[in-house]
Amino acid sequence: MTFARGVGQFYPVESPLHALDPRAKVVATALFVVGLFFVDSAAGFLAAGAVTAALVAASRVPLGAFLGLLRPVLFIVALTFVFQVLFLREGPTLLAWGFIEVHEEGLRLGLVLAARILILVTAAGLLTATTAPVALADGMEDLLSPLKRLRFPAHEVAMMMTIALRFIPTLGEEAEKISRAQAARGADFEGGGLLKRARALVPLLIPLTVGAFRRADELAEAMESRGYRGGVGRVRYRELRFRARDAAALLLTALAVGVAALL
Amino acid sequence: MADPTSISCEHLTFSYPGAAELALSDVSLKIPPGQYVGVVGPNGGGKSTLVRLLNGLLTADSGRVQVAGLDPATEPFEVRRLVGVLFQNPDNGLVAPFVEDDVAFGLENLGVERAEMRERVREAIASVGLAGYERREPHTLSGGEKQRVALAGLLAVRPEVLLLDEPTAMLDAAGREEVLSRVRDLAGSRTVLHVTHHLQELFDADRVLVLNGGRLAADTTPLELFSDAELLRENRLVLPTVPKLAADLGLPFCRTPEELAAAVARRSRDGVQAR
Ligand SMILES: Nc1ncnc2c1ncn2[C@@H]1O[C@H](COP(=O)(O)OP(=O)(O)OP(=O)(O)O)[C@@H](O)[C@H]1O
Numbered sequence: 001m002t003f004a005r006g007v008g009q010f011y012p013v014e015s016p017l018h019a020l021d022p023r024a025k026v027v028a029t030a031l032f033v034v035g036l037f038f039v040d041s042a043a044g045f046l047a048a049g050a051v052t053a054a055l056v057a058a059s060r061v062p063l064g065a066f067l068g069l070l071r072p073v074l075f076i077v078a079l080t081f082v083f084q085v086l087f088l089r090e091g092p093t094l095l096a097w098g099f100i101e102v103h104e105e106g107l108r109l110g111l112v113l114a115a116r117i118l119i120l121v122t123a124a125g126l127l128t129a130t131t132a133p134v135a136l137a138d139g140m141e142d143l144l145s146p147l148k149r150l151r152f153p154a155h156e157v158a159m160m161m162t163i164a165l166r167f168i169p170t171l172g173e174e175a176e177k178i179s180r181a182q183a184a185r186g187a188d189f190e191g192g193g194l195l196k197r198a199r200a201l202v203p204l205l206i207p208l209t210v211g212a213f214r215r216a217d218e219l220a221e222a223m224e225s226r227g228y229r230g231g232v233g234r235v236r237y238r239e240l241r242f243r244a245r246d247a248a249a250l251l252l253t254a255l256a257v258g259v260a261a262l263l
Numbered sequence: 264m265a266d267p268t269s270i271s272c273e274h275l276t277f278s279y280p281g282a283a284e285l286a287l288s289d290v291s292l293k294i295p296p297g298q299y300v301g302v303v304g305p306n307g308g309g310k311s312t313l314v315r316l317l318n319g320l321l322t323a324d325s326g327r328v329q330v331a332g333l334d335p336a337t338e339p340f341e342v343r344r345l346v347g348v349l350f351q352n353p354d355n356g357l358v359a360p361f362v363e364d365d366v367a368f369g370l371e372n373l374g375v376e377r378a379e380m381r382e383r384v385r386e387a388i389a390s391v392g393l394a395g396y397e398r399r400e401p402h403t404l405s406g407g408e409k410q411r412v413a414l415a416g417l418l419a420v421r422p423e424v425l426l427l428d429e430p431t432a433m434l435d436a437a438g439r440e441e442v443l444s445r446v447r448d449l450a451g452s453r454t455v456l457h458v459t460h461h462l463q464e465l466f467d468a469d470r471v472l473v474l475n476g477g478r479l480a481a482d483t484t485p486l487e488l489f490s491d492a493e494l495l496r497e498n499r500l501v502l503p504t505v506p507k508l509a510a511d512l513g514l515p516f517c518r519t520p521e522e523l524a525a526a527v528a529r530r531s532r533d534g535v536q537a538r
């Protein structure tokens with residue numbers, strides 16, 4: 001069992017996208033994702049797809065990383081597509097074969113949804129691949145901080161993100177170690193049906209969970225003894241600066257997605 | 264400050280909620296600034312409990328604690344500014360996904376101004392010999408390196424007191440030496456309380472405390488402890504190989520094989536002359 005990095009992880013190279021303020025990137029991504037729901041023409045998707053592809057190229061993140069990101073969602077995309085094509089029976093019939101009928105509207109919606117999901121996942125992947133986890137957490141804290149007045153724990157949420165990012169690889173390594181130990185005792189994680197495999201995971205998840213709680217205890221002690229007491233009076237190590245280029249990036253994103261929606 | 268004690272405990276008693284036995288009972292001691300104090304004793308002796316009481320993670324049931332003139336029970340944040348704790352498992356002590364962010368964590372909490380923070384982080388990382396590791400992720404480091412990152416995080420805050428709770432227990436021999444030599448080099452004028460199960464780590468300590476069953480069983484010097492077979496046995500302490508051999512041969516304390524060899528040679532020469 002391997003716990004690949006890659007999926008939505010930071011890819012530390014230098015690029016114009018890496019240099020942007022994380023807040024600008026988060027807002028731009030949100031804009032883009034929302035805008036995508038108003039795109040419904042072939043031309044619109046071509047435009048949105050072309051913009052995404054251009055950004056992927058500009059990010060200097062190898063294409064393989066994005067393809068790896070898309071692999072797990074391909075199944076969902078295929079399923080959605082088949083569902084729409086087979087069960088949406090509106091518009092002229094394109095094909096009829098026994099009880100299988102393909103209608104124009106079904107094919108259209110299937111393609112729309114598939115394109116939407118693929119572009120969406122790539123856009124989200126662009127955000128996490130080009131933004132250092134700490135910067136992402138800091139950016140989220142800033143963006144959520146207006147909600148502090150409504151007692152929303154913006155700092156705590158950001159801290160949780162940071163800690164999660166710190167411990168995901170550590171827990172992954174631990175899971176690998178445990179599963180190797182269990183495999184040495186004859187556990188089989190690979191073979192059998194879905195249910196059997198799920199059941200084989202139980203002896204892995206229990207020690208992992210227990211270990212995580214112990215870690216959490218020790219981490220809390222370490223944080224406290226290093227003077228942590230929440231967000232009050234804290235100064236962040238990294239400074240976020242919203243520059244002209246961040247404003248430009250935001251504007252261009254809004255423009256691109258607006259045009260794609262109108263096409 | 265005119266206060267000549269760095270750490271003082273008076274009749275310190277503590278038991279964990281629900282526990283039948285006292286984790287610490289009637290412990291009194293005074294440590295002057297700058298002393299390097301070892302703390303040893305069997306499992307469950309109360310060593311970690313003492314450490315936690317000294318920085319306000321726990322509060323005593325009765326008795327008094329003072330660190331740098333402050334009471335950690337009532338002013339934990341002030342005390343934590345002055346006291347750095349290095350725990351056993353560095354994997355669970357590092358908070359941030361990158362080395363430099365982790366080293367900055369304590370400074371962030373203190374609200375140190377950003378330009379100074381950068382400077383101190385850079386210095387601290389360099390001082391533990393990890394310059395160039397700023398952007399490394401903790402899970403890609405060796406145990407010794409992780410523990411040095413944790414040490415850098417403490418030093419960046421510039422504490423007056425260092426509490427080390429078995430900082431080498433999870434490390435191999437090389438990692439142990441790596442961490443301890445940094446601690447020795449960087450301790451400077453700080454007070455150090457060093458909990459360990461390895462007596463060889465305390466050869467150079469000014470003083471050793473023995474905690475057993477929550478009681479302060481001895482407050483002595485390394486040399487006296489090492490030559491007191493009775494005290495060692497009572498507290499299940501095992502001498503390192505070389506001093507053990509010396510003791511078995513009836514020789515005075517020896518720390519290195521060379522010293523032992525010299526002592527053996529001296530005795531056989533003296534023995535020959537006596538005959
Ligand atoms: N969180 C806890 N809850 C309840 N009892 C505890 C807890 N931690 C420690 N104890 C008990 O308190 C006593 C002292 O434990 P402490 O951890 O201080 O010992 P120690 O000297 O650090 O031992 P070790 O060498 O194993 O680290 C032991 O009897 C232990 O079982």
Ligand SMILES: [Mg+2]
Pocket residue numbers: 310311312428
């Ligand atoms: Mg302990």
